[in-house]
Amino acid sequence: MPIYFPGIANVSLAATVKRPIKTFELSFNMNRTVNGLTLPIKCYMMYGVFLGSCSYNGARLCQIMNDSLLENLG
Known part of the structure; x- marks a missing residue:
């Protein structure tokens, strides 16, 4: 069953890092409710x-952001 989202979804993330980190992982958990289920x-x-409930490591997130910036800013 396809999932339609009528509009734009904006996601923002803010973090304060107080020490050097070597890598990190970000996980998204997405759910859909159909007839109460x-x-x-x-x-x-x-x-x-990759879309949906995915996990991304730091290198992959940096690549996604880089590609997005290049696409949107030319």
């Missing part, structure tokens, strides 16, 4: 990007 949305690839 909450179901997890699995991680899947769409247009070369």
Whole structure:
């Protein structure tokens, strides 16, 4: 069943790092509720990007942000 989102979703993250870190991981958990039943949305690839309930390591997040900046700022 396709998932349609009628609009733009904005996600922001703020962090204060008080010591050097070597790597990090960020996990997104997405759920969809249908007729009162909450179901997890699995991680899947769409247009070369993983979407859904995915985990990203620091290197992958940096690559995604770099690609996004290049695409949006040219």
